[in-house]
Amino acid sequence: MPTSRTISGIICLGATAAPLALAPMQLDRSLTFVREMENRTPNAFPGFGSIDDLMDAQWWASISRAFEDRAPFRKEMISLERMLGLSASGMASKTIAYGTGQWLFWYAALADNLGSVEYVERAIAAMDRFFDGPPFSADLFILVAPDKATIYPEKLLDSSRAIFEPSIPQRDLLHNWFAEPGHPERIDLWTQMHHRKAELDPLGELLYEPGGSHFNSVGAMVMAKAMVDAADVDDSGDSSLWNDDSELVEIWTRTQAPELALRGGEWGRIETQTHSQIRRAGVMIKELWDEDRRIAGPDFLSITEITYHNRKRIVSESATRRLIPGKTLVIHDSFIAVYLYPTLSQFFEDLTFIHVGYITPGEFRQALDSYDRVYFESAEHYFPERAIEYFEQTGAATP
């Protein structure tokens, strides 16, 4: 008769051997889970080129990643962990903070990334010194995409608010700096978002995705308008371009688990999102560049298909519509990347997008003398860090 140690040993052995035996039967299921719930293409097994591959730890690591994406019962194990995590700690994962109803917030955006008051003061001082420093030829505009919690603090649960509240002084510092009158280079989106929110609340409409970490298309248009207005102000203080017969077109509507729900493994939390862009009648995409590669036959949405970190350039033309002339550079993060590439391309003659992090502070400084205008956009919680990186390093020397 087998002893308890034999039985337990065989169970342990089975636990390690069973996945290999079951993997072929579960393969499609695992790969579908990675595509749909992890929002990415499953890692492929690397090709074998030469003996050098065998000596490359990265080559072996890519084999490991390919195995991991094909492990059987991946969905069940991850869902179970999330379920236990929920019941045990009240949070789906350490990255998610809960709000009221279906609202979710990203932990890092609530507090962590913003840094201390001193840190924000340092970022502001860096920007002040930068503008007082050596001149540059471009018109530089700085703008911040306000965090969801800043615009909708009432949607935070008490536990999440406790994390958010210590960061309010830092946020106020930033907001006050941007709202200071007499500085057209500072685009104050907080005020504009709050105004738009006040208009939409009675209608039950939102500016941000409840289960995501970004604004939605409605919020995106507030940013787009602010950017166009900043470069094309008429006598009334508003942009005639924005108010022409631009058409808001629906790009897609999807019902799916939003990104924060995905991160938390809450596959059942479903949200319907509609992405819209502005298309202006008579504006044509003349050239589209993915780094140094010209894309043949570009259309309005081609730009959204270029890898996020690649430099994108769009040259537009129109016989009937006015475009903002000259060369424009937009240094941006996911807020613009997800929502505004096609829209912005409709307003600028020659527009280049560079994802923040893929331009060095030195290149940023050079761009200020080689472009006609430069926008520097960042999410609120990342702004101090990025301001220090780009403005402190490229500004005037600290006295």
Place this chain on the structure above:
Amino acid sequence: MVFSSQTFLFVFFPIVLLLYAIAPRRARNTVLLIASMLFYLWGGGWFIGWLLTSIMGNWIFGRFAGKARDAGETKKLHTIVGLSVVFNIGILGWFKYANFFVDQINGIAAAINYQGMDWTPIMLPIGISFFTFQANSYVFDIAKGQGKALKNPLDFALYVSLFPQLIAGPIVRYHQVASQLVSRTFSLDNVTAGMNRFALGLCKKVLIADSVSPIADAAFNNSGNITTNDAWIGILAYTIQIYFDFSGYSDMAIGLGRIFGFRFPENFKHPYSSASMTEFWRRWHVTLSEWFRDYVYFPLGGSRCSRLLTYRNLILVFLLTGFWHGANWTFIVWGMFHGFWLIVDRLLGKKERPTGFKLVLNRFIVVFLVMIGWVVFRAESLSAAGEYYYALFGGNTGDFSAALLRLVSVQTMIALAIGSLIFFVPRNMALGPIIEESDTRVAAIFRAMLVLVALPLTLMLIINGTFSPFLYFQF
């Protein structure tokens, strides 16, 4: 490749075990050797060249040492052993310590306004500290007559590179496995016993060590801004983490060895139950302590010399022990710290192990000192350690910081609570061997908990660790 990865657990290990089981007896060493090389290539890449260099060099030194010993040529034997030490320390010194010494030289040069050396930092081959010590023990043991030189270089290659203990020990000395390299038993009994031990180690690492590590990391990565409360919870978490991580890895190695018919020495024997610092070092990383004892401390004269020389020997051994752990002043200070307390133990004189309240008090003092030592061991630099000590001893009173509280979940609290039991278990209760092969009812209960609760949770966490949705907001 690490044991707690899906690739190892679900692909590499079952395939190697299957091939080993169906291979003819004479081909089993070859199966294990190929598997071990693959295992090293997986994480080490090109560094396998240095593993092979170490293997070839020490095998040749072993052959010469064996011949010299058989011929009674003592002087020649000493020369060969000396050359093998130079060879091994040369490899280890270059890869592990060259960056450190260049940094020191450049620091001095900068202080006196001289230009430092141009230097490209050298990458550290995985497991080099372990396999170098293991390989050198072969030459030592041959020289001491504790084993015969292996004729087949492949057998020696297997001894050095055997994947269960290649990366993080235990440091298996040649005389401990010499006969097993040639002949050993592969049986269901060994496989099941080894699997039990392996599963225990895996659960210790994943459920306890990995669960508490974020707290330790948060405290130590922010040592300049932590409160006294943060500092204490951080060092408690690290004390638990390092034990469960390292002893868990040793359990896995011992278990894997057993599966393939090897019996590796125990590496941890409830170190936090020690009643003195001397006892601690008989229970913590035992195979390293014994390596230094047999190959450094004893040859220096050990304690069979004057009191002052004994103290010198202790300090020297612990200086080397600290330096072995890493090329940083923090490890040197940590080694000296332990050496100092071993000398204090000696000054207090040899006594019977205390009982009752005195035993409790002594165990508390030892754990306290060990925790104090872990601060400098874990800190990135001496200045960071200084900041941590400042916070630890009341320099920054206040509640727990929000950043640390954020990491405290029910999972981490349970892991901390279970991990803290290690401070209270009886010193003779060796859970590893009990789980591995005891037939008592208590052992059966432990094993039932292991396979019904701990192992499923562990596998769940391992798979969950690879969940990585593409989330653009993180960029």
